[in-house]
Amino acid sequence: MRTLRFVVAGAFAALCSLPAGGVAAQGEPPNVVLIITDDLGYSDLGAYGATDLRTPAIDRIGEAGVRLTDFYSNGVLCSPTRAGLITGRYQQRYALTVPLSGRSDQRGLVVTGNSLPQLLKDGGYATGLIGKWHLGSPSEFSPTAHGFDYFFGFKAGYVDFYTHDRGPDEMDLWENEQEVQVEGYMTDLITERSVRFIEENAGRPFFIDVAYNAPHWPYQPPDSAYRSRGRAAHLQPHSENTSTRSDYVAMVERVDQGVGEILATLERLGLSDNTLVIFTNDNGGEWLANNAPFFHRKWTVWEGGIRVPTLVQWPGRIPAGSVSHQVGITMDLTKTVLTAAGVRVPADLEGIDLLPILSGVEPERERTLFWETDIGGFTQFAVRSGDWKLVRDGRATFVYDVRKDPGERYDLAKSHQDVARHLRLLLDDWLEDVTGEAEARGLGSDPGAG
Numbered sequence: 449m450r451t452l453r454f455v456v457a458g459a460f461a462a463l464c465s466l467p468a469g470g471v472a473a474q475g476e477p478p479n480v481v482l483i484i485t486d487d488l489g490y491s492d493l494g495a496y497g498a499t500d501l502r503t504p505a506i507d508r509i510g511e512a513g514v515r516l517t518d519f520y521s522n523g524v525l526c527s528p529t530r531a532g533l534i535t536g537r538y539q540q541r542y543a544l545t546v547p548l549s550g551r552s553d554q555r556g557l558v559v560t561g562n563s564l565p566q567l568l569k570d571g572g573y574a575t576g577l578i579g580k581w582h583l584g585s586p587s588e589f590s591p592t593a594h595g596f597d598y599f600f601g602f603k604a605g606y607v608d609f610y611t612h613d614r615g616p617d618e619m620d621l622w623e624n625e626q627e628v629q630v631e632g633y634m635t636d637l638i639t640e641r642s643v644r645f646i647e648e649n650a651g652r653p654f655f656i657d658v659a660y661n662a663p664h665w666p667y668q669p670p671d672s673a674y675r676s677r678g679r680a681a682h683l684q685p686h687s688e689n690t691s692t693r694s695d696y697v698a699m700v701e702r703v704d705q706g707v708g709e710i711l712a713t714l715e716r717l718g719l720s721d722n723t724l725v726i727f728t729n730d731n732g733g734e735w736l737a738n739n740a741p742f743f744h745r746k747w748t749v750w751e752g753g754i755r756v757p758t759l760v761q762w763p764g765r766i767p768a769g770s771v772s773h774q775v776g777i778t779m780d781l782t783k784t785v786l787t788a789a790g791v792r793v794p795a796d797l798e799g800i801d802l803l804p805i806l807s808g809v810e811p812e813r814e815r816t817l818f819w820e821t822d823i824g825g826f827t828q829f830a831v832r833s834g835d836w837k838l839v840r841d842g843r844a845t846f847v848y849d850v851r852k853d854p855g856e857r858y859d860l861a862k863s864h865q866d867v868a869r870h871l872r873l874l875l876d877d878w879l880e881d882v883t884g885e886a887e888a889r890g891l892g893s894d895p896g897a898g
Contacts, residue, residue: 480654485729488757490733493757506707514759518773518776519777523754524821526730527546530581536779537796545821545822547605551618551620556588565596578599578658579658599622672698691736724760742854758776773812815832829875838868847861
């Protein structure tokens, strides 16, 4: 009975997510620039209230389009969220729920032929990924295997910003399937290669995933002597020679500088008016970040671990300077981009096309979304349905109205046991569904194994 209820609800959501006619894929196919940062705090942009750092270029995306207040990452960590983006589905269906390791890790996201880049490539787009992949190091799981025409960046979860390695014996900088050595600060290299990709493909529709690894640790600011410091020292506040908020700020502001160069390139080439630009982040910020007004941070299903800043612009389609309280999630971007591009949209995608809502053609709609994490025995689950959110943290269950209480400070489980019961059943149905599909794929509990 639970499974039937979940399937019916999912079918209804899919019906409701059909794109409104006349919103997307009008005229020439748009270019798409998707910019995703790594471990950025929700309030670490000027557009979201930051006062100790400046991000004028990123803020301009919201000024020219829309700022979303209730947007979530698919996962609490890097690999899961990126899997949700590439597949357009819950990453649990591919048993990819934990971060993949370095080059020795033989796991990765399975190739299905229905990935975001592959569908765009099949539809005539030039496709490029510049920066962080983190969905598998072996060639059978690489960006080019998933449909990216061009890849420049690294395959693991982090690299030294200056030496581009994870240690003396583990270099991790690639151009397509060739390991390369290139001098430069990683953020700047990502910007430079992104600009080059846009210039080289300006005569045809293109999709570029600009995957900055900043401000993920190691906290190595640009133009500094930090390249010689040990990586572990940049992770925790109790470490020797620990990093500072000013280090983090410098890293974020360098990303903003890069975003400014990318936007200026679009303007210089006369591409701005027909380019969909999306800025988002992969999960909540780490300990140097500002996730206010939310509780907790990366690794958790609390709002501070999954609510992320997101800005979208498309001149003439999205009203400039608008604000949307529509609840969204990373995999919505997959369907949104595919629909805007006018290419094939698989029927099993679980996100929705946000453009009818962001353009004002359709009203905001209620969503039901799910999260889970179980890393090293650290088990959490969450479901948000409408304004209600249930969190299961270990053995404890909490209920919040996150519209009225975004900081999750007032547990309503006792006074709203009916809500707790309803959300728990939805969560149980979802877990049964996604884990069942993963097992049917032969993946079981081995994340990413193909």
